[in-house]
Amino acid sequence: MAICYDESRMIEFTYTPEVPEDIRVVVGIDFGTTYSGFAYAHVESCDVISNEDWPGKKGLKKIPTVLQYDENFEQAILWGFDAVASEPTKRRKKDKSTPSRPIELFKLHLGDIPKEQKPALPSNITAGRTITDYLRKMDFFRMVRLIATVPAEFTEDTKSIMRYCMYEANLINNSGTQNLKFTTEPEAAAVHCMKEFNQHGLKTGDKYLVVDCGGGTIDLTVRKLLDNNRLGEDTERSGDFCGGTFVDKEFLKFLEAKVGRYAMDIFRIKHYSQLSYMIQQFCERVKTRFTGEESEFRKYSLDIEKTCPALKQYVSGSAIDELEEEDWEINISFETVKSFFDPVVSKILQLISIQLDKSKCTVMFLVGGFSESKYLQQRIKQRFSKCKVVIPPYPMTSIARGAVMYGLDMDAIKNRVLKWTYGVAVYPEFEEGDPPLRKRSDGSIEKFCLMAKRDAQVEVNQRFSNTMLPTKPKQTGMLFKLYYTAKETAQFCDEPEMHKLGEFRVDLPDTHLGLDRPVTFDLCFGAMEIIAIAKNKTNGKVHRTTFKLDL
Structure with missing residues (x-):
């Protein structure tokens, strides 16, 4: 898909076909609610290394997701441990500026949660800017493939926002580069756990549950081990805001x-x-x-x-x-x-129970910083005694390390289960039985046309297609409006729980052909980002999406 956030700046995000690139290093970024980190591997050796060299601290695998700006909020001057440790009234010798109150938990602004659960931000600071400024502090070298993770419960907009922020933070040179890939946090954790299969008796056809217990979110996924060490997704991934x-x-x-x-x-x-x-x-x-x-x-x-x-x-x-x-x-x-623990632990137990009811697993992996809690481990083992509970090595850095492993071998994921139902707006003629108030001035009605249904298992790069025709003979373009919803089906594009993913226009010349100007519209799934493609079958011209989102 392509994205443009600020019309005045005309930053256009276009996807280009996959081309060979000189990838030397793969970097996995775990941008967390409370702590963040990254791991990397040189392609030649494939040895995964967790970064432990941070400003102000060495030997720790993660750094606080905290920022401090100057008193006018014009520049981020402190981050990580420095932002947490500094007194608001202390002046820095280098820039003589007075730090503002530290800003934390800003990742929660990406989540679909009640406003009161999101941290208050200064009036002149947006969530997008805090994310961009924080990511800018992570100074990666070029010629790398970046794998960024997102929580399972975040909406499709999240990946678009993260791509934009990484571009603004100069972590990628080209806004539409294919060197930036996404995976969910539980999926990265599932890949990380693959090294433990033999030790715990997992074989082809077996299923296992990964529970990623982070600071802000808990993410779960059930994976199935397929032939040739490939993973399939068995149930729809889930999660909630009930971390440590x-x-x-x-x-x-x-x-x-x-x-x-x-x-x-x-x-x-x-x-x-x-x-x-x-x-x-x-x-x-x-x-x-x-x-x-x-x-x-x-x-x-x-x-x-x-x-x-x-x-x-x-x-x-x-x-x-x-x-x-x-x-x-x-x-x-x-x-x-x-x-203090019980309300949080009870939510986690409920999430696990729902997943195990859908898919019987013999092994459960606990990863993430909060998974190291002995009380949480005890409660999980006590409640789910028939399932072997495993805490793999490096539980706190499993997301970043798994992201690197995924970046080294992106064929490791064979299929995924759709978390949303996707469709496009169509405009058929108004018919008897349609809601009268929905009738448009031209005699048509806007409806939701299903493209791909929630809970469907899709292969990597699998396409869902539909062919559409103009509604008027002299029409010079066709506007595609893309929507997604948590519901399995929908009739109209403005129903509750419906989200607009974006829109883009396809030119329709050759008006002399009237209505006989078909356009094929494809949604390509499998990769974590959705690619939408429209092809004018009359002249063969292919269009890719240009979405506009507000941060």
Whole structure:
């Protein structure tokens, strides 16, 4: 498909046919909600390496997905660990600028979630800009193939936005380059797990479930091992926003109940670094150690004066008396910590149950940073005792590493299951029984014409075709409007849950032929990005799509 986001700038994204390119290195990017990372491999050796060299830190496989701009939000001046560790009032010696409040969790703006769950952004900063500015900090070398991952539950627009942001971040030279490919996070994890097949007795025809437990999202996919070490998708991939950071949110809700909502709101705005440090201490001392066994639980006391002293000045009313009685220490019991985990874990268990009901699997792989939680592992093993639960090597970096493996051998994926129903707008004549209010001035009605149905299993590069004719003899063009929906079928293009993927125009000269000017319209699936192609059968001219999206 082709994309143009800003008409005034006329940036046109056009797909070109696959051509041989001098690919020397494959880079897999795991752009995460809370932490991001990348892995790479030289094509000659195929050895996958996780990057561990970051500004301000070495030896860690991921970096916080956090940015800080200057006080006027004109330039991103800090990122990653530097953005988390810096005080809002501290000035940098190099540029003498005052950092703004750090911006985090901006990836959530790509998801179809309630607005209140998305982080507030400054009025002059868009989600697209934060993503672009963050990706720009990742300085890759040229002559590479980039494999970018997206969560399973994100809409089709996500890949378009990510392609645009990578182009703006100068990670790719050509906006329509075929050197940038996409895969879903669970698919990358599924490829990463292939090295573990022999060890766990998986053979051709067996199915396995991959549960990617990240910071913001949980993604699941059931894969089937086919001949020649190829993978097929057995059920529609699924996911939800219930990753490890939602345990942190439960902790913050608990703290808010102790100190008051006003105190927490002001503290979050004015003292972000202390808030970040407090959460970090909670994660290190409580969250990562929690096993669900009370005998193994170490009592934890949050000392406000030591951990987050600025919070004290905003506490008011009866909360002051209660906290002063306890010397500004808040004891957090085993049951309280368990209550932080349980709402999140329950959602994950439900997602797993739904997938296993659809497809019986003998092995389940847990990957992602949150998969290292002993409590989560215990609950999953307890609930699904008939399924072997495996935590493969490098669970935190499995997405980036799997993306690299996919980039080295893109034939590893033989087929996928469509997550959406796709179609195009058509304009037949209005007939008796059609809704009267939908009748157009020219006597036609706009309807949704099904092209490919949700839950269909498609081979790589499989095409779905339809032939269409102009509705008027003197018509000089045909406008294709492409839509997708979570429903299996639809009648109209403005129904609930319907999304517009984009539109493009096909020229129709030769008006002397009247209505006899057929156009074939193809949707090519299999690759993670959809390619839409229209061919004028009269003159043989081929058109590719030009979609327009707002960030």
